[in-house]
Amino acid sequence: MAKLNSKLIGTIAIITSLGFTTACTNTGQTRETDKNAVTVAAAIGGIMAANALGIDNNVAKVAVGALAGYTARSVFDQVNKETASDPNTDVEAVKIGDQEFVQINVKNVNFHSGSAELDPYELTRLTPILNTLKQHLNTHVYVEGHTDSDGSNRYNQQLSENRAKNVAFYLMDNGITRDRIKTYGYGEERPIASNTSPEGKRENRRVTFLINEI
16 A cells, blocks of 8 residues: 655644644633644644644754743653653753753653553553653643554554553553643654664654643
8 A cells, every 4th residue: 555645644643633632632722722733733743744734833852941930840750860860861951942851851752563552561661751740730741652663554653542542541540631632643753763673663663752831
């Protein structure tokens, strides 16, 4: 089966995730709120997805000292402290437009091929993120699901969304309210390792997190 164009897949990812976000919040807010949601979603999806939607966004990594907001700095410091001895967790400060985020990539929380399930041992590695969210009640968390390149684009898109949603359910089961969580799926479009080896594919079957102030 021929694979879909990557730009189109990026657009599908954003549209699908916005549907989930609307289902989660369902507050009947104004068109301006909807426009802001599209802007944030497009930015989180990356420059390619933003371009596919015709939205101008600026995504940039910044030094933690450049973060203006107290919450962003506090989130960064707590996650960094709790994961200081874990070489498999990367914590970065990111600016999307004028909004500040803490981006967390937990490299050793991986899924089996074709599966959206995480075993209990894997889930315990998310404890630093869970603790941070409990300590910072004025934050949102964006959970991003990813896959390796096995399977069709459509299949991987759905699989990535299910991975993000399962992690969201874990967070909710442990006390994080639903309205604070947004989920996104990016299929195979954002690998962090080569898909030519089993080890690389395993790294790409993952979730990443973005936390920002509400």
